[in-house]
Amino acid sequence: MASATTRLLQLSREVIKPSTPTPLALKTYKLSRFEQAFNHNYMPLAVFYDKNSILCDGQISPVLYSSQSKTLSLYYPFAGTLEGGGNSVYCNDRGATLVEAEIKCPMNRILNNKDVSAQNVVYPSGIPWSSSFYNDSLLVIQLSHFHCGGKAVSVCLSHKIADGASLCNFIKHWASVARQSGDEKGSDFNGASLFPPTNCQPLVPPGGESKRGTTKSFVFDDSKIKQLKERAIKESGVESPTRIEVVSSLIYRNAIISSTFKPSVIIHVANLHSLTKPRVPRAIGCFNPVFHISTDEEEDISFGKLVKECRTGKENMYKKFNQMKTEESFQAVETSFREACAMTSQGRDDIKHYDFYNCSSLCNNGLAQVDFGWGKPVRASLGASLI
Missing domain, CATH: 3.30.559.10 (Chloramphenicol acetyltransferase-like domain)
Known part of the structure; x- marks a missing residue:
């Protein structure tokens, strides 16, 4: 505005x-x-x-x-x-x-x-x-x-x-x-x-359709990102961590610890254009597989642990998708969405309620x-x- x-x-x-x-x-x-x-x-x-x-x-x-x-x-x-x-x-x-x-x-x-x-x-x-x-x-x-x-x-x-x-x-x-x-x-x-x-039911975005969040900008220069990558290698053991892995993990961690701890989940949106075989980088459509990382306990919020979970989640998603036929691929995406939706559902007493964070990247x-x-x-x- x-x-x-x-x-x-x-x-x-x-x-x-x-x-x-x-x-x-x-x-x-x-x-x-x-x-x-x-x-x-x-x-x-x-x-x-x-x-x-x-x-x-x-x-x-x-x-x-x-x-x-x-x-x-x-x-x-x-x-x-x-x-x-x-x-x-x-x-x-x-x-x-x-x-x-x-x-x-x-x-x-x-x-x-x-x-x-x-x-x-x-x-x-x-x-x-x-x-x-x-x-x-x-x-x-x-x-x-x-x-x-x-x-x-x-x-x-x-x-x-x-x-x-x-x-x-x-x-x-x-x-x-x-x-x-x-x-x-x-x-x-x-x-x-x-x-x-x-025929399939629409996938309501995790967090609901009407929830508004505050969007803020944080600028990281190249030297700071390099330092984050070096820190991630030491604390997580992940080889060649990416910009999105280290920056998203840092922001997610700091968001959680900025107030009283509450179980949280971060959704990472991936680019399906590079996952299909053969690859279709110029295909036009809405191809958004996701994976999520849930943080249930305070000891789960170390920077190194989050970077490692991000890498593991991404690799598992890629592996599953490449091994599946299209019908199974869609079901995997649908399951991931619905699991995240359940975590962020409001007004239900039978599930643990999570704070919700969403991550996507314009890099590359x-x-x-x-x-x-x-x-x-x-x-x-x-x-x-x-x-």
Whole structure:
């Protein structure tokens, strides 16, 4: 939410349609079993750019509009509408909504605020993680102009039809079209063939759909992360710990010990695109296997123990998934989700109630290289979360 000293002026709102009509043979896009199991909410991602001397303000909007239209002709389900009880997309070329706004404050005031909700000003009001449709669009974009000359491009895409990796691929493709690089890579809308649709109950996110959490920003420089990795090796015995393993374990541990101890669980969301055989890095869909780590006793919250459990949980998930057929794979994901849901259920006396934490990563998704033609971003971030 914008602060009292941050004024926003909406300049325009338009619907961007695909540059070429979707063929009749592609009018119905069936969702995979994973996508069927998720409810709609908008997954928000924004990239921020310093003032540039390459393009003036009057040139930026036409470039984004034109390139978005061309990109939607390839990502045609994103321009459609849900139908069939949410089990398919009618690819009717309805289009994506693109909002242009002016934000009357310096961009650094937003980026330097530890409360990440301050960044939500670069999205249409109330959109991040919302389950209500905005202008009936599956895809909502905002171009924000800060009065210092900085820019932000935010994208909100329905989590019903795509996951974080898919969203990143879409943004990278759009940027490549905008700068006319000629190296655009196609994407595969083949999730339904990998994981055939069936009748299944939606998976309610752990922690419930209406629980709000405070999202804060912590910045770790390279030297601190290196120190954390060295500490993790000594305390856990884990070889070559990753950034996400050490940082998530540190934040999770400190969150638990910041107040009176309470049993807790952290959910790690993995990237299924690299798990399928053959790998499908450019497949578009919502493929989100998870594993969770529960902390039942105070002696379970040592940094080294948490790093080791994170590595073990990830390796076990990879091993199970690679040994399974698609039906068993989905059941494994479903079981993990429902176990986490049970831990965070409220109003039940037959289970132990856990505090809930969620962890996902934008690392190695190429967002630092997203160049629309005026340079690389200074920051890429998710909108403040509804958890």
